[in-house]
Amino acid sequence: MKTFLRSTYSSQSDRAESSKSLMLTQTARDPALRRMRSEAQERALTAAEVHAGLLARPLPCLPSKFFYDHRGSVLFDRITRLPEYYLTRTEEALLPEAARDAVARVGPRHLVELGSGLGTKVRTLLGAMSTAGLLDSCTLFDVSEPALAQSLPRLAAERPGLRTSAIVGDFLTDLGALGPGGSRLIAFLGSTIGNIHPRDVPGFFRSAASVLAEGDGLLVGLDLVKDRARLEAAYNDAQGVTAEFNRNILRVMNARLGADFDPEAFEHVAFYDAEAAWIEMRLRAARACRVRVPGAEAELVLPGGGEIRTEISCKYTRPAVEALLAATGLRLEEWYTDADALFALALMRRTAERSAG
Numbered sequence: 001m002k003t004f005l006r007s008t009y010s011s012q013s014d015r016a017e018s019s020k021s022l023m024l025t026q027t028a029r030d031p032a033l034r035r036m037r038s039e040a041q042e043r044a045l046t047a048a049e050v051h052a053g054l055l056a057r058p059l060p061c062l063p064s065k066f067f068y069d070h071r072g073s074v075l076f077d078r079i080t081r082l083p084e085y086y087l088t089r090t091e092e093a094l095l096p097e098a099a100r101d102a103v104a105r106v107g108p109r110h111l112v113e114l115g116s117g118l119g120t121k122v123r124t125l126l127g128a129m130s131t132a133g134l135l136d137s138c139t140l141f142d143v144s145e146p147a148l149a150q151s152l153p154r155l156a157a158e159r160p161g162l163r164t165s166a167i168v169g170d171f172l173t174d175l176g177a178l179g180p181g182g183s184r185l186i187a188f189l190g191s192t193i194g195n196i197h198p199r200d201v202p203g204f205f206r207s208a209a210s211v212l213a214e215g216d217g218l219l220v221g222l223d224l225v226k227d228r229a230r231l232e233a234a235y236n237d238a239q240g241v242t243a244e245f246n247r248n249i250l251r252v253m254n255a256r257l258g259a260d261f262d263p264e265a266f267e268h269v270a271f272y273d274a275e276a277a278w279i280e281m282r283l284r285a286a287r288a289c290r291v292r293v294p295g296a297e298a299e300l301v302l303p304g305g306g307e308i309r310t311e312i313s314c315k316y317t318r319p320a321v322e323a324l325l326a327a328t329g330l331r332l333e334e335w336y337t338d339a340d341a342l343f344a345l346a347l348m349r350r351t352a353e354r355s356a357g
C-alpha cells in the first residue's frame with residue numbers, strides 16, 4: 001500500500017513534556033467541568049496524533065479516542081444495546097455485586113470514572129457507596145466534552161448532596177489532574193482498557209497507581225478471550241451500527257482537521273487476531289483515493305482495498321492481567337466474572353510499594 005505524508009511534527013517526548021506543564025482550563029459553561037487543554041492546544045495535539053498515526057506502518061491508523069464526538073458517543077450507546085454486543089449487559093449484570101464488594105473492601109468516599117461516556121454505570125457504584133454511608137465526591141473523566149456536558153448536570157441533579165466534577169482529558173496522559181488519592185475508587189469500565197495497546201497498559205497502571213493512596217482501588221471491566229464467532233459477531237452487528245460508529249472517525253477528521261474523507265467510500269472491517277488476542281477494526285477504501293488532511297498537514301494515498309486501523313479491543317485472561325500488573329504499584333485482589341466467563345470486573349488495590357519506572 002502506498003501512503004504519502006508531508007511534513008513532520010515534534011517527537012512524542014517533546015509533546016509529553018509540554019502536556020505536563022499544561023494547566024486545567026475551566027469552561028465558561030459549567031465551572032465543575034474542566035478541560036486539560038484550551039481549544040488551540042487540543043487542536044495542535046489532535047493534529048500531531050493524527051499525523052503520527054497516518055504515518056504508522058505497516059498500516060496507517062487513527063487513535064480510537066477520535067470516534068467520540070457527540071454522534072460517536074450516541075452511536076456507542078446504541079452499540080451497547082445491540083443483541084450481539086454481550087459486553088455491556090454482562091458487565092451490568094456483574095456490577096451491583098462487584099460494586100458492593102469493592103466498596104466494602106476499599107471503603108471509598110471519592111469515586112472517579114475514567115471513560116465515563118454518557119455516565120450510566122456510575123449510578124450503580126454511587127448507589128453502593130451511598131448504601132455504605134460513604135459517598136462524598138464523584139469525578140467523571142472523558143475525552144468527550146459533549147458526553148461530559150450531558151452527563152455531569154444530570155448526575156448533579158440526581159444527587160444534590162454529592163460534590164460532582166468532570167475533567168475533559170486523556171486517561172493515557174492526564175491522570176495527574178486528579179491529584180493525590182486517599183479513600184478513592186477509580187472505575188474503568190466497558191472494556192475501554194481493551195483499546196489501549198498491551199505495551200502501554202503497564203504505563204497506564206503506573207499512572208493510575210500514582211493517583212491512588214495505599215489501599216485505594218481500581219475497578220476495571222475486561223472482555224475475556226473466547227470463541228472467534230462470538231467475538232466477531234459483537235463487532236459486526238446485523239444493523240450496521242458498529243460500521244457507522246467506525247466510519248464516524250472519518251467524519252470527526254473532516255470536522256476537526258478539515259479532511260476530505262468520503263466516509264461512505266470506506267467499508268467496515270472487524271476481525272479477531274487470536275495471536276494478539278484482540279479484535280481489530282479497520283476501514284477499507286472501496287476504491288483508490290487521495291485524502292487531504294490539512295489540519296494535520298498530511299495527505300493519505302490509498303489504493304482500492306487499502307486499509308486504516310481504527311481500533312484494537314484486547315481480550316484478556318486473568319494470568320495476562322496479572323502479568324501486566326507486575327511492578328506497577330497495583331495488585332489484583334478480586335476477579336468477578338459470569339458463569340460463561342464472557343467478561344470480568346477486576347478489583348485492583350494500590351500496594352505500599354512504589355511502582356517501578
Ligand SMILES: C[S@@+](CC[C@H](N)C(=O)[O-])C[C@H]1O[C@@H](n2cnc3c(N)ncnc32)[C@H](O)[C@@H]1O
Nearest residue numbers: 065068115116117142143144169170171189190
Ligand atoms: C468504550 S466507551 C465506554 C463508555 C462507558 N464507560 C461504558 O462502559 O459504556 C469508551 C469511553 O472512553 C472515552 N475515551 C476513549 N479514549 C479515551 C482517552 N484516551 N481518554 C479519555 N477518555 C477516552 C470515550 O469518549 C468513551 O466515552
